[in-house]
Amino acid sequence: MDFAHDESMYRTALVVLAAMCASCVAIGLIGWKFKQRIPLAFNLFVSSAVGAAAGGFGLPWRHLVEGPMFYIYINLVIFTALIMLQVMKESGDLEAIAWDILTAFRARPVLLFMLLLLMLYFPGMVTGVGAAGVLSTGVIVAVILQAVGVPKLETGAILAITTTLGAAAPPVNLPALIIASGINMPFDGFNTILTVLTVPPGIFAIFYLGRKHFRALSPGEIAALLPRPERRFLLQPYLPILSIVVIFGLIGAFPRHMPDLVSPLVFMIGALVGLFTGKRVNIFLAASRCMSGRLFGVVAVFFVVGAVVQIMTLTGVKGLLVITTFEISGLSPVLLYVALGLGIPLLGGLITHLGAAAVLGVPFALAILTSNTIVVVSCISIFCIMSQIVPPSALGGFSSQDVVKLPAYGPIFKRCLVPFFAATIYALVVLYFAKQFAAWFVPY
Amino acid sequence: MSARFHMFTALAVSALVALTIILGYISFSRMWEYDLIIPGPGVTEVKWLSDYFPPLKGTLGDSRVFFLDSGRPGATVSITAGIHPDEHATMAGLVMVERARPRTGRLIVIPQCNNSAYTHSFPQEATPQFIHLRDAEGGVRKIRGGARGTNSIHFWPDPEVFIHYFTGQKLSGEEVRNINRAFPGRPEGTFTERVAYAITRMVLQEKVDLNIDLHEAWPEYPFINAMGVHEKNADLGTIAALDLNMQGVDIRLEMSPPKFRGLTYRELGDHTPAWTVLLETPNPTSGRIRGITDEKLIIEGRDAFYVRAAQLGRTFVPFDERGWPLSVRVARHLASLQALMAAYTELNPDKPISVDDIPDYEEACRTPVGELLNPASQAAKGGGL
Known part of the structure; x- marks a missing residue:
């Protein structure tokens, strides 16, 4: 079909968008009618195809297949991180670490929460994906939080929001990298400002959600909750994590001498180390077990989001969303900030934080380049990253729901709202005073 | 659900995956074939990048290098086009091969x-795999659409953070496949760094005096309709930009940022004696605001969303209903090449460089790009490579 690129493009893009939305709702209703839980990934994939067909693009199978290829690597990172954690879980390492932390900090909530925050941040800091944190160290932290009295709901919310913020913390912030790349600027000078943007909201979140529930445990209660770990030396259960910290550290410190083994291989090395740190583990069965359940759905959504974005790009829906956002934000400076703080996370809820960075992050960064670029890109990356808890994709959120084993994500999301808005408003303030923050926290 | 149902589902999904792989192979392997190039009367020799770095031989990283030698003394000028294949006006390089005659x-x-x-398209960009250009005899010249970076089948996976080997500059991981972040390249480096290394070797071995690198940028990007120059040849840029502006070709002059590493005009300028320039024209197909993504957008360059974005002050070039057709963008590059060669000659009268048979700016703007290339029918007569 020969498409005009004049004003009629608005109509074409709207038809595609409307058809996609209608198809999504219809498939959901069909599932509800027949009491079947139709996977979100399946729904989005079919709806993308329906939208394209309705717009006159036929069945663009090449685009439906090509788009998801973008997410192969991220899915591999998530898979391998999970395999490592499953090995640690089955070998007893995770219980041992939880036992150590509970024993050492059972009556010191501030130290305990700060340590847990660091644990929740770390996987996201090195992979750039919040779900990696939820599904790895988040499993240990969930046990500890619930042991000290934090209810499942708040535990799920803490996991979701803090791992999300952790994915924005340096050194690896994928949305910032994508935006920086999109405007041809090096990813240098970001570490301090990203720390300033991510650490205070994380501290606020974990204390706001968890502090009031904290109760000190007695050694007897800990013993009843977790078996006393058997080990040959103190650091034995920590070896898998230490090995990946050392490898990531060496890669970062000596990039010219140490080959970049990339995250999936590093996590597999961690998994192999985990085979020798506790109980006997069959790595193939462990890998098989970690693939089942929620993870498969998370990975499927990631893949399908690639197809959704590609169809949106092909049909002009992506451009329509960008230009609409510009129209709204052009009405007043206040609306610009609203579009940044709400528009980006909402879009990211549909197409993930990486998609939001590529679609809206880059144009917004270019639109407000008059301020300090590093601060601007850092703040926009925060708005993108927050979409990891926003449905329907909510990759970090759904993973947290899975870890705390609650039937629905809605209540967890509600608990996340206060820390979500706190982090967003904080980033907006930093953006507004970008020059002042740059003077303090940006090297140039 | 019964085991039989699960078995059926597994078989159906496996069959679907197998079918997708086969169809995908058929679709994408067509892009592995080199594009037809029909050298013009000025071409005196054809080499390959592997002649400068033999390990590239037999790989899809190898590429043709065309020599157009006047036989008279003067400067050696190299034109690097298709560094980013999805910046389609770099086809100006192809026009030079098929038409130019150095004097x-x-x-x-x-x-x-x-x-x-050129052998793939980038996921999520939805760009066409091929561009079909009507030639002067009514035939069709088919050119691969390509992507910004090296094909993932040649380098995968990308690191989370790409670190430029020589300077430690950090960039987004996917930039590891962007050859214009890989210069000067390394013989033992990544696939992309090795191709960059071959180009650097070519510039050194052929004693290139001036390298001109052709690019395009999205309309919302500030460095656009611009000429970037290395600081050592700032005069060259000044003279050429003045000349172009006097011709009515609006162009801005910018210095190569010393801290932005890996680009041709920075690294070739630093690591070889050559003077270096980088040219940018506007390409709506690579922008984030674009509407429907198809061949028409590439060739006609019209887009209602960009018209509106320009009205809202969101673009760095004027963008009205006429858009930025491929012919205008190619014409800008051709005019810039001519202006740069004239400026080089002015600054180095002992090393003149001049080229005939390139249409002037007005004529190139009016002529569809396919008609600037040799007709496809010449390939049937044995004229193509």
């Missing part, structure tokens, strides 16, 4: 520098 000096053109990037 003095020597021209070296690599029309598809990163051939690997």
Whole structure:
């Protein structure tokens, strides 16, 4: 079909968008009618195809297949991180670490929460994906939080929001990298400002959600909750994590001498180390077990989001969303900030934080380049990253729901709202005073 | 659900995956074939990048290098086009190969520098795999659409953070496949760094005096309709930009940022004696605001969303209903090449470089790009490569 690129493009893009939305709702209703839980990934994939067909693009199978290829690597990172954690879980390492932390900090909530925050941040800091944190160290932290009295709901919310913020913390912030790349600027000078943007909201979140529930445990209660770990030396259960910290550290410190083994291989090395740190583990069965359940759905959504974005790009829906956002934000400076703080996370809820960075992050960064670029890109990356808890994709959120084993994500999301808005408003303030923050926290 | 049902589902999904792989192979392997190039009367020799770095031989990283030697003394000018294949106006390099006739000096053109990037399309960009251009005889010249970076089948996976080997500069991981972040390249480096290394070797071995790198940028990007120059040849840029502006070709002059590493005009300027320039024209197909993504957008360059974005002050170039057709963008590059060669000759009268048979700016704007290339029918007569 020969498409005009004049004003009629608005109509074409709207038809595609409307058809996609209608198809999504219809498939959901069909599932509800027949009491079947139709996977979100399946729904989005079919709806993308329906939208394209309705717009006159036929069945663009090449685009439906090509788009998801973008997410192969991220899915591999998530898979391998999970395999490592499953090995640690089955070998007893995770219980041992939880036992150590509970024993050492059972009556010191501030130290305990700060340590847990660091644990929740770390996987996201090195992979750039919040779900990696939820599904790895988040499993240990969930046990500890619930042991000290934090209810499942708040535990799920803490996991979701803090791992999300952790994915924005340096050194690896994928949305910032994508935006920086999109405007041809090096990813240098970001570490301090990203720390300033991510650490205070994380501290606020974990204390706001968890502090009031904290109760000190007695050694007897800990013993009843977790078996006393058997080990040959103190650091034995920590070896898998230490090995990946050392490898990531060496890669970062000596990039010219140490080959970049990339995250999936590093996590597999961690998994192999985990085979020798506790109980006997069959790595193939462990890998098989970690693939089942929620993870498969998370990975499927990631893949399908690639197809959704590609169809949106092909049909002009992506451009329509960008230009609409510009129209709204052009009405007043206040609306610009609203579009940044709400528009980006909402879009990211549909197409993930990486998609939001590529679609809206880059144009917004270019639109407000008059301020300090590093601060601007850092703040926009925060708005993108927050979409990891926003449905329907909510990759970090759904993973947290899975870890705390609650039937629905809605209540967890509600608990996340206060820390979500706190982090967003904080980033907006930093953006507004970008020059002042740059003077303090940006090297140039 | 019964085991039989699960078995049926598994078989159906496996069959679907197998079918997708087969169809995908058929679709994408067509892009592995080199584009037809029909050398014009000025071409005196054809080499390959592997002649400068033999390990590239037999790989899809190898690419053709065309020599257009006047036989008269003068400067050696190289044109690197297709560093980013999805910046389609770099087809100006192809036009030079098929039409140009040097009067003095020597021209070296690599029309598809990163051939690997021509062999795929980038996920989520939805760009066409091929562009079909009508030639002067009514035939069709088919050119691969390509992507910004090297094909993932030649380098995968990307690191989370790409670190430029020589300077430690950090960039987004996917930039590891961007050849214009890989210069000067390394013989033992990544696939992309090795292709960059071959180009650097070519510039050194052929004693290139001036390298001109052709690019395009999205309309919302500030460095657009611009000429970037290395600081050592700032005068060259000044003279050429003045000349172009006097011709009515609005162009801005910018210095190569010393801290932004890996680009041709920074690294070739630093690591070789050559003067270096980088040219940018506007390409709505690579922008984030674009509407429907198809061949028509590439060739006609019209887009209602960009018209509105320009009205809202969101673009760095004027964008009205006429858009930025491919013919205008190619014309800008051709005019810039001519202006740069004239400026070089002015600054180095002992090393003149001049080229005939390139249409002037007005004529190139009016002529569809396919008609600037040799007719496809010449390939049937044995004229193509």
